[in-house]
Amino acid sequence: MAGEFWNNAAMEPKRSHRFLFQFDLLGDNGTSQIYARKVNKPAFEIGQSEHKFLGQTYYFPGAVSWNDVSATLVNAATPDFDAILQALLRAGGYVDPNDISGTGNVDNGATLNKIDAVEALGSVLIYELDGDGNRLGFYELNNAWVKAISYGDLDYSSEDLLTVDITFRYDWATYSKSSTAAG
Numbered sequence: 001m002a003g004e005f006w007n008n009a010a011m012e013p014k015r016s017h018r019f020l021f022q023f024d025l026l027g028d029n030g031t032s033q034i035y036a037r038k039v040n041k042p043a044f045e046i047g048q049s050e051h052k053f054l055g056q057t058y059y060f061p062g063a064v065s066w067n068d069v070s071a072t073l074v075n076a077a078t079p080d081f082d083a084i085l086q087a088l089l090r091a092g093g094y095v096d097p098n099d100i101s102g103t104g105n106v107d108n109g110a111t112l113n114k115i116d117a118v119e120a121l122g123s124v125l126i127y128e129l130d131g132d133g134n135r136l137g138f139y140e141l142n143n144a145w146v147k148a149i150s151y152g153d154l155d156y157s158s159e160d161l162l163t164v165d166i167t168f169r170y171d172w173a174t175y176s177k178s179s180t181a182a183g
Contacts, residue, residue, distance in 0.1 A: 013017055014136065018129040021071060023144075024122025035074035037163060039126055042139050042173035043067040068167050069124075069141060075152060075162040085149055085164065090119035117145035124168060130180065137177040140168035 004011070021036040047062030071098040075081045090096070093112040124141040 012131065014128055015131075018131070020127040020129065020135075021073075021125070022127070023124045024120075025079070034154075035076065036070075036071055037074060038072040040070050041126060042069055042141065042170075044173075064172075066170060066172050068147060068169055069126075069144075069173075070165065070167045073164045073166060077163045081164060082151060085146075085151075085166075088120050088146060088147075092117035114143070114145060118143050121145055121168075124170070135178075137175060138177070140174045141168055142172050142174060144168050144170035 019036070019039065021034050023034065025034075027060070044064050044066045047063055049060050049061065049062050051058045073081070093116045095111070118168045121144055124144040126139040126141075128136045128138065130136055145167040145168070146166060148165075150165040152163045154162070
């Protein structure tokens with residue numbers, strides 16, 4: 001009932017500032033917590049198909065498309081987050097032009113590909129927390145890979161922390177109302 005929430009001191013809404021964001025850092029032995037300023041939660045859209053019959057239009061649900069997830073992360077000096085993100089790009093199959101032989105061919109034949117990009121990133125998890133720091137539940141981005149990285153702006157007139165904006169692409173997200181996840 002609607003009135004029970006406001007009259008019960010034990011009930012508490014989820015808060016947008018209570019979360020943890022995690023994904024694997026290369027060279028680390030497991031999923032590491034990232035200092036995040038902001039992460040948007042997964043979102044989806046359901047396509048539609050329309051059918052016209054006897055002057056009426058009827059709509060039917062179609063395929064589900066998951067939207068990108070973007071995160072603004074604090075850029076750490078130790079470990080060097082810029083170097084980690086560059087290593088993540090290379091682990092996904094990217095070959096730096098300096099590493100291409102004089103013949104114009106890539107020496108190892110590698111190119112960016114989904115399997116390497118997903119494996120390099122590992123698990124991407126967004127935990128929701130309560131006021132005591134306990135995990136209420138979490139989203140896992142399945143088959144996630146990094147779609148875009150923006151290393152932020154340097155500015156002599158600012159004392160803000162340097163941030164990195166990362167956009168993740170994934171096939172689907174799973175929400176679990178549990179306090180544990182793989183990683």
